[in-house]
Amino acid sequence: MYPGDFYYTKDHEWIQVKGQEAVVGITDFAQKQLGDVVYVQLPQVGAKLSSHQAMGTIESVKAVSDVFSPVSGEVSAVNTNLAGAPELVNQDPHGQGWIIKLKLANPKELEALMKAGDYEKFVEGLDK
Amino acid sequence: MKRTRFYPYQEKLGGRMIKFFGWEMPVEYSGIISEHLAVRHKAGLFDVSHMGEIYVRGRQALDFLQHITPNDVARLAPGQAQYTALTTPRGTFVDDMLIYCLEPEFYLLVVNGSNADKDFQWASGHTASFQVKVENVSEAYSQLALQGPAAEKILQPLTDIPLAQMKSFASAQGRVAGLAGLVSRTGYTGEDGFEVYTRDPSPGPLWEAIMEKGKPYGLLPIGLGARDTLRLEAKLMLYGNDIDETTTMLEADLKWVIKFKKGDFLGGEALLKQSEEGISRKIVGFELLGRGIARPHYPVFAGGVQVSQVCSGTFAPFLKKSIGLVYLPLEQTAMGTEFEIDLRGQRTRAKVVPTPFYKRPAL
Numbered sequence: 001m002y003p004g005d006f007y008y009t010k011d012h013e014w015i016q017v018k019g020q021e022a023v024v025g026i027t028d029f030a031q032k033q034l035g036d037v038v039y040v041q042l043p044q045v046g047a048k049l050s051s052h053q054a055m056g057t058i059e060s061v062k063a064v065s066d067v068f069s070p071v072s073g074e075v076s077a078v079n080t081n082l083a084g085a086p087e088l089v090n091q092d093p094h095g096q097g098w099i100i101k102l103k104l105a106n107p108k109e110l111e112a113l114m115k116a117g118d119y120e121k122f123v124e125g126l127d128k
Numbered sequence: 129m130k131r132t133r134f135y136p137y138q139e140k141l142g143g144r145m146i147k148f149f150g151w152e153m154p155v156e157y158s159g160i161i162s163e164h165l166a167v168r169h170k171a172g173l174f175d176v177s178h179m180g181e182i183y184v185r186g187r188q189a190l191d192f193l194q195h196i197t198p199n200d201v202a203r204l205a206p207g208q209a210q211y212t213a214l215t216t217p218r219g220t221f222v223d224d225m226l227i228y229c230l231e232p233e234f235y236l237l238v239v240n241g242s243n244a245d246k247d248f249q250w251a252s253g254h255t256a257s258f259q260v261k262v263e264n265v266s267e268a269y270s271q272l273a274l275q276g277p278a279a280e281k282i283l284q285p286l287t288d289i290p291l292a293q294m295k296s297f298a299s300a301q302g303r304v305a306g307l308a309g310l311v312s313r314t315g316y317t318g319e320d321g322f323e324v325y326t327r328d329p330s331p332g333p334l335w336e337a338i339m340e341k342g343k344p345y346g347l348l349p350i351g352l353g354a355r356d357t358l359r360l361e362a363k364l365m366l367y368g369n370d371i372d373e374t375t376t377m378l379e380a381d382l383k384w385v386i387k388f389k390k391g392d393f394l395g396g397e398a399l400l401k402q403s404e405e406g407i408s409r410k411i412v413g414f415e416l417l418g419r420g421i422a423r424p425h426y427p428v429f430a431g432g433v434q435v436s437q438v439c440s441g442t443f444a445p446f447l448k449k450s451i452g453l454v455y456l457p458l459e460q461t462a463m464g465t466e467f468e469i470d471l472r473g474q475r476t477r478a479k480v481v482p483t484p485f486y487k488r489p490a491l
Contacts, residue, residue, distance in 0.1 A: 035353065036161040038443045039419055057472075059421050061160040061443045062353055064472065090159075 001028060001120070003094055007070065007110050008119035011052075014094060015070040015102075017110065025098040026058065026067060026089065029123045034060035037089040042078040043100060049073060051109050055100060058089065067099060071109040077101035132177035133270050134335045141349050148352060149242035151178045156351040163354035164445040167317050168488075170346035171276030173338055174355055176316075176323070180244025181269040182237040182251060186260035189233045196254050196394050197227065198377060200387035204229035209297045209312055212385055214239075214250055215395035219376040219402060223247050224367055226314065228299055236310075236325075240367045241266075254394070270331040274338055275321030275358075278345040283322055286337050287311060291322070305337035316355065318362025318486055360451065361444050361486035363413060369424055370411060370439045370453050378407050379455060409455045411439065413483035414467075416450035418476035422469045429468040429475065430460050438469060444485060451485050452478075 006014040012030035016023045031037065039059040049055050049069040056067045078100050082088060089097040104110075114122060129152045139145070143154025153175070157163060166172050184193060193201040199212035206229050214222035223243040228236040239247045248264040255262060274283055284291050289302035289311050299312035309326035326334060339347065350358075356366070365371050371380045377399060378386075388400055416422050422441040427434050441452030460467060465480045 035156055036159045036445075038161075039421070041419070059443070061357060061421075061445065062155070064421065064423065 002116040004116045006094070006116060007113035008116065008122075009068065009070045009113055010122065011068050012123075013068060013070050015110070015113070017104070017107070020104055021076060022071070022073070022102045022104055023098045024055075024070060024100050024102055026093055027119070027123075028093045029126075030065075031090050031093045031097070034058060034065055035062045035090075036060055037086045040079075040082040040086050040089065040099065042082065043075050045075050045078060047075045049075065049102070069100075069102065070113060071102070071107075072105040073102035074105070075100050076103045130178075132175050133329075133331050134175045134177060134272070137332060137335045137339075138175060138349065143349065143351060146352070148178070151241065153178060154349070154351040156353045157349050160351070160353040160357060161445040163348050163350045164357050166346060166348040167276045167319055167350060167354065167358055168446050169277070170348075171274060171278040171282055171321075171342055172317075172348050172350035172354070173335070173342065174273040174275065174350045175271075175335070176273050176355075177270040178241035179269075179271055180237075180239040180241055180247060180264070180266040181271075181325070182239060182244070182248055183263040183265050184235040184237060184251070184260060185263070186233060186258070188258040188260050189235055192255065192258040192260040193227060193235060194390060194393060195258070196251060198386040198393055198395065198399070199227075200390040201227060201229075201235070202390065206231055207299050209299055209314060211297075213377065213382070214247055215377065215393070215399075216373060217395055217398060219378070219395035219399035220373045221367065221371045221375065221377070221380070222250050222373065224365055224371060228310070228312065230301075230310075238271075243367060265327075268327045269325055270328070270334075271323060271325050272334060272338065273315055273317075273321065273323045274342075275315045275317040275319045275350075276347075277320060278342070278347065279319070279321040282338060282342045282345055282347060283311070283324075286341060305334045307331060307334055309334070316362075316364055317358040318364070318484060319358075319488055354445075356440075357442050357445055360440050360442055360453070361446055361484070363453070363484040366440055375411075375455070376402060376407070378402050379409055379411060381411050407458060409436075409457055410461050411453055411455050412461045412480045413485055414452055414454055414469075414478045415481045415485075416452075416469065416476060416478045417466070418471075420471045420474070420476055421450045422452045422471060422476070422478065426472075427470040428454050428456070429470065430456070435460070435467075446486055449485075451481075456480070
């Protein structure tokens with residue numbers, strides 16, 4: 001369910017590192033909690049984010065939720081497909097439903113995040 | 129936490145449960161949007177057993193109900209139902225509800241689940257000068273709503289009640305899926321459909337039979353989430369969001385429910401006075417012009433000043449727009465009038481639009 005090469009946050013974002021760049025999205029658990037996503041508000045390319053800074057919002061029919069940057073860095077791309085197809089966040093949260101790409105400022109910050117196994121245990125605890 | 133008698137079936141279907149006024153009920157199954165669209169295009173089954181049921185019986189049952197409600201109960205022949213309210217002396221809402229005339233001296237009040245105890249107390253507190261008995265039978269009743277264009281085709285094979293000739297707001301007693309029950313052509317979605325009431329202590333077969341019969345028609349089980357989006361598209365009021373003890377019936381644009389000619393009733397004098405003097409605010413439908421969703425309690429601004437807050441507000445899955453209801457000063461309620469809503473710090477334009485937002489196509 002949760003890819004082994006991603007890192008995860010307690011706010012239910014994931015980050016997949018590819019060299020100096022990383023892809024960020026929300027987890028399957030998060031999209032299930034939100035339900036049908038209808039708008040995703042994205043940051044500007046070039047925006048500098050610190051770790052745990054709000055980088056956008058996701059609106060589902062049910063609720064609105066902030067999305068936080070798992071680590072610090074500069075936004076290098078945003079998923080423009082989400083404007084026309086926000087449901088990608090529900091359908092493929094760990095793939096086509098990605099939200100931003102980030103140039104990492106300090107890769108060491110990743111060490112503070114959860115690995116897949118820990119995150120799975122974390123959400124199991126929340127489901128109870 | 130209370131559960132309805134259908135809970136085990138809903139859990140089995142993967143319903144995502146939430147707490148709702150003391151009840152544990154499904155907010156969604158397959159997703160609010162797909163459930164909403166199923167009801168608009170095909171059919172949906174709702175468990176609404178949390179609704180409250182109150183019996184009013186006795187020689188003066190009619191006189192009593194005429195006294196505590198604004199609509200004209202004398203218009204109801206046995207088998208007919210009407211939308212009405214319990215009004216305070218100020219003409220505001222204790223609750224909104226349906227009244228069914230079951231027999232000449234026997235009426236069924238169907239009220240909001242969250243208000244059932246309050247309503248029962250309220251009604252009981254006004255019986256003094258009437259020969260009438262008020263009984264809270266909420267616990268005994270289970271209720272399902274089958275809504276959508278395919279509702280009649282799904283339900284007819286399961287009941288001896290002829291449905292084709294049943295008019296809107298009519299009802300009949302008979303058997304459904306082998307259980308004794310009351311069926312009415314009513315609902316809370318803006319679609320054609322039925323509500324089925326039963327006092328059978330084991331009503332599970334009703335849920336199962338309807339789900340089974342509905343399968344070829346694309347029937348889906350529907351949670352509270354889509355119940356809310358469906359009713360809002362149809363501009364059906366939600367107590368606590370759109371109407372309460374601070375809003376009068378006239379402000380809530382429900383003048384059509386009030387029948388001043390029937391004689392005096394609780395709140396009638398206040399409403400007549402307000403009707404003559406004019407109201408200073410009124411509920412209107414709005415559409416958000418910018419991106420986002422205007423949700424309940426978001427502040428509403430006109431001319432730079434906060435004038436109100438959003439009552440109901442959501443993304444409307446059929447219309448694919450962000451819509452809502454809000455009380456605005458009367459001079460700002462003309463169609464097309466623009467105002468602003470604060471979406472979490474972002475002022476976003478909205479405009480007054482005609483309601484209902486959605487009206488089902490004529491057959």
